[in-house]
Amino acid sequence: MDRSACSPASASLTRLAAAYLEQLLAGNRRGACALVLDAVRAGADVREIYLKVLQPVQHEVGRLWQENTITVAVEHFCTAATQLVISQLFPYIITETKHGLSMVGCCVGEELHELGMRMVCDFFEMDGWDTYYMGANCPQDAVLAAMAERRPHALCLSVTMHQNVPLARDIIQAVATQFPAVKILVGGFPFLLNPDLAASLGAHGWARDAHEGVRLAAFLCRADQEDAA
Template structure:
C-alpha cells in the first residue's frame, strides 16, 4: 500500500475472498496488522501523515467493497450497536472494524463515523435504543471527550452499556473504568466476545 499499489492490494483481497478465505480472516490477518504497522511507522517518523492518510484511505476503500460479504455472513439476531469516534477524533478505522465484526456476528451495526458531536451521539442513542454503545478514541487528548459523552448518556432514562476502545485504553488498562464505561475491548476481534459475555447472550 505504501508503494501506492492500491489496485494490486484490492485485487489481492478480492481474489482471497473468491478463493474461500473468510472476511473475518481478512480483517484479522491483513487489515488489523497493516494498520498497526502503519501507526508504528508514523509514530517513529518513518512515514509522513500523508502516507498514513493514503494507506488508511486505501484500506477503507477496500473495506467498503466487502460489505456484500459482511451482510451475508450471519443470521440477524435482533441486537443493535451504535458506534462512533468521539468528537475531535479522526482515526476511525479501528471502530469501523469493530462495527463490522458485530455486523458479521448478526448484530445491526449503526456506525456514525469520525468526529461525532456529543449531543448528536446522545440523541441518536436515545432514539434508537441500542443494546450496546461503542466509543473510540485513538489520541490521548480525546479521552476527555469519551468521559463527556458517557456523562451525557448517563442522563438517558435507559442508558445502554458503553464499551470503549482505542490506543489510550490499551496503554492504561484501568482507564475505561475511570471514564465511566462498562467494558473495554482491546481490538476488533475481541469486542464481540467481550460484549456478549457482558450482556450474557
C-alpha cells in the same frame, strides 16, 4: 507455543499482509485491493482478513509514520486504500441471521481515526447485530440524538488521542444518565496503555480488538436479557 500461529492458514495471511503492505507503500492501490479481494474470493475468512491483514498493516503504517519513515501523505494514502478495501468487503459481511441486538458505534469528539471503529461495526454486523456506524468526529449531542432515535443495546466508543479521553468520559456519563440500560464499551490506544481507564470513565468494559468487543458486548447484553427473563 500457539500452534495456530504456525498453521498454514496463519502463515498464508502473514504473507498476504506483507504483500498488501508492499503494494500500499508502492502506491499501488489497485494491486493492494486485488490481493485482499482475491483471497476472500478464494475462501479466506473476512474476520481473519481484518484481524491478521488489515489491522496489523495499519498498525505498521502508523509506526512507520511515527518514526518518520513515511510521510503523512503516504499514511493517508494507505488508510484511504484500506477503507476502500473494507467497503468492497461489505457484501461478504452481511448476514441474514439476526438475534435482536443492536449497537451504535462512533469516534468521540474530534477523533478522525475512524478505521478501527468501522472494523468493529463490521464485526458486530457479521455477528448478527443491527449496527449504526456514525463515523468520525462525533460530538456528544449527536451521540445522544442517535441513542434516542435508535435505542440500541450497546454503545461502542473509539478514542485514539489522549486529549479526547475527557470527551469520552462526558459522553459515557451522559449516556449512563439518560439511557441506563445501554452497555457502554470503549477501545483505542489510551485503553491499551491503561486497562483500568475504561472503568474509571464509567464504561462497562473495553476491548483490544473487534473480535473481543463483540464477545464482550454479547455477554453483557445477553446477561441482562437472562436477568430480565
